[in-house]
Amino acid sequence: xxxxxxxxxxxxxxxxxxxxxxxxxxxxxxxxxxxxxxxxxxxxxxxxxxxxxxxxxxxxxxxxxxxxxxxxxxxxxxxxxxxxxxxxxxxxxxxxxxxxxxxxxxxxxxxxxxxxxxxxxxxxxxxxxxxxxxxxxxxxxxxxxxxxxxxxxxxxxxxxxxxxxxxxxxxxxxxxxxxxxxxxxxxxxxxxxxxxxxxxxxxxxxxxxxxxxxxxxxxxxxxxx
Amino acid sequence: xxxxxxxxxxxxxxxxxxxxxxxxxxxxxxxxxxxxxxxxxxxxxxxxxxxxxxxxxxxxxxxxxxxxxxxxxxxxxxxxxxxxxxxxxxxxxxxxxxxxxxxxxxxxxxxxxxxxxxxxxxxxxxxxxxxxxxxxxxxxxxxxxxxxxxxxxxxxxxxxxxxxxxxxxxxxxxxxxxxxxxxxxxxxxxxxxxxxxxxxxxxxxxxxxxxxxxxxxxxxxxxxxxxxxxxxxxxxxxxxxxxxxxxxxxxxxxxxxxxxxxxxxxxxxxxxxxxxxxxxxxxxxxxxxxxxxxxxxxxxxxxxxxxxxx
Numbered sequence: 001x002x003x004x005x006x007x008x009x010x011x012x013x014x015x016x017x018x019x020x021x022x023x024x025x026x027x028x029x030x031x032x033x034x035x036x037x038x039x040x041x042x043x044x045x046x047x048x049x050x051x052x053x054x055x056x057x058x059x060x061x062x063x064x065x066x067x068x069x070x071x072x073x074x075x076x077x078x079x080x081x082x083x084x085x086x087x088x089x090x091x092x093x094x095x096x097x098x099x100x101x102x103x104x105x106x107x108x109x110x111x112x113x114x115x116x117x118x119x120x121x122x123x124x125x126x127x128x129x130x131x132x133x134x135x136x137x138x139x140x141x142x143x144x145x146x147x148x149x150x151x152x153x154x155x156x157x158x159x160x161x162x163x164x165x166x167x168x169x170x171x172x173x174x175x176x177x178x179x180x181x182x183x184x185x186x187x188x189x190x191x192x193x194x195x196x197x198x199x200x201x202x203x204x205x206x207x208x209x210x211x212x213x214x215x216x217x218x219x220x221x222x223x224x225x
Numbered sequence: 226x227x228x229x230x231x232x233x234x235x236x237x238x239x240x241x242x243x244x245x246x247x248x249x250x251x252x253x254x255x256x257x258x259x260x261x262x263x264x265x266x267x268x269x270x271x272x273x274x275x276x277x278x279x280x281x282x283x284x285x286x287x288x289x290x291x292x293x294x295x296x297x298x299x300x301x302x303x304x305x306x307x308x309x310x311x312x313x314x315x316x317x318x319x320x321x322x323x324x325x326x327x328x329x330x331x332x333x334x335x336x337x338x339x340x341x342x343x344x345x346x347x348x349x350x351x352x353x354x355x356x357x358x359x360x361x362x363x364x365x366x367x368x369x370x371x372x373x374x375x376x377x378x379x380x381x382x383x384x385x386x387x388x389x390x391x392x393x394x395x396x397x398x399x400x401x402x403x404x405x406x407x408x409x410x411x412x413x414x415x416x417x418x419x420x421x422x423x424x425x426x427x428x429x430x431x432x433x434x435x436x437x438x439x440x441x442x443x444x445x446x447x448x449x450x451x452x453x454x455x456x457x458x459x460x461x462x463x464x465x466x467x468x469x470x471x472x473x474x475x476x477x478x479x480x481x482x483x484x485x486x487x488x489x490x491x492x493x494x495x496x497x498x499x500x501x502x503x504x505x506x507x508x509x510x511x512x513x514x515x516x517x518x519x520x521x522x523x524x525x526x527x528x529x530x531x532x533x534x535x
Contacts, residue, residue, distance in 0.1 A: 048447065070534070071452075078449030088444045092241040104230050105450035149448065 001026045001157070001188060002047065007056035009042050016042040018212040019056075024190060026156075029183040031199045032192045034209035040192035043209070044161050047190075048080065049073055060157075078106050081150030081187075085162035087142040089134040089149075095141075096121065096130040099148045106153055120148040124178065140171030147178055151187070158182060160191040164198055176201050196222075227454065235461020238438075245434050246466065252430040253470035253520065254477075256423040257513050261474055263416045264509055265482075265498055270412045272496045274405050281357050281398055283391045285367060286347040289317065291385035296348055299370075299385075303352060306366060308359035313351040320346040347387050357402040364391045424520060431463055431524035435532075442532045452533045460525045467521030471513045478502060478509070 002024040009017040017039045032040050045051040046058050049065045058065045089098045103113045121127045124144035164172040183189045208216035239246050303312045321344045328334040354360050445455045486499030
């Protein structure tokens, strides 16, 4: 489903990623681990076409992501749900509107939005906070809204960049459980983290990156650095 | 459906924008206020220049033997010239009456007139040109006309024109023409300078407002929104800001124009700002509202463009 072919990304003379080759199959749950600055986020940015590789290619199914014209990027990104460490909710939209925006962006009808958003809010257990603005939600609640926004359009892939980085242990556990559930329903998930507990709790494939290079790829790994 | 969502999204951005929306409206109000002031300034300048121009004229004096029919025929010809604004006929009798009224208290003028026993004053045509620089061509037309240089066709004889006071006034007229053109050019430059300066300020403010939303724009794009769908609500917000600012300026101009009108009408030689605002409200409304809408929309498009590249 995803294939990084000898990908190198340099910022000036500094290589954030160096000669990385990896593939991810459909329905996999892959944890990418590494210290801060190891290149995990760069890897995700390349996958989302936020950045272009200096060398090599990134494929999503048969599409070379780097060949996509900017006018087609939004169509590509609609196949991916993003979850961020800092939640990145739109501050002047309510919880309901933040989730609905993702549906509006892909052109779903008002009726679909009215039926799906309450369902997702219920799924992330935040029906009672639908009309709250992000500033009125706790970190865990914000992240659950972030996950709701990522899954509302039933994407092929969920990419979560340090999704538990700003959360307490209880909320971290809840978020991991939600992601596992989504994966069990058939959605591919790629998560970056440096939280050992999260990786061990997931108990699936672990790719380790160190100073821009892929140093381990364990099918049912644990957090080892 | 997409347009409706953009409109609703833009309105919500504006309504929920709080201090950012208020600050943007205020800066835009200052910008449109300057544009409004420039409209008044242009009008005042035109009024003043027209007043001065109206005071400049050329008089054509006719010999006492010229009949009224001949003079009116010349008047008709002059009125047909595109450079002529108006021609006023004063008969010899009217000229005498005016002379008597003007010097009613001065017997040293009136007594010799009474002793003469006839009217020595000429009938005349006072010609007002559309622009002072046109007088030369009007005078040239009069000089080249066979009717005036040789008398009416078929009658022969000499010209019915006694004299034209153009040569005496030429230097003053030329200097005034240069002064009027220079004032107009400088006035136009000042208007353009302030208009550009105020527009740049408005652009910078809208840019700052959108800068505060740059993370939001990145997220919108990452959830798959097209550039047009991301841009739409921001443009709508910009337009609403422009409309709100224009309404505020149109409202504030009423008391400002009234107060300035009361205080400055005499000083401006009869130009009343309040009357001008009242009689030209539709034009000023269209200019300010149009400027507000265009400024808001264009500034938003330009400001957001840089965040839509990746």
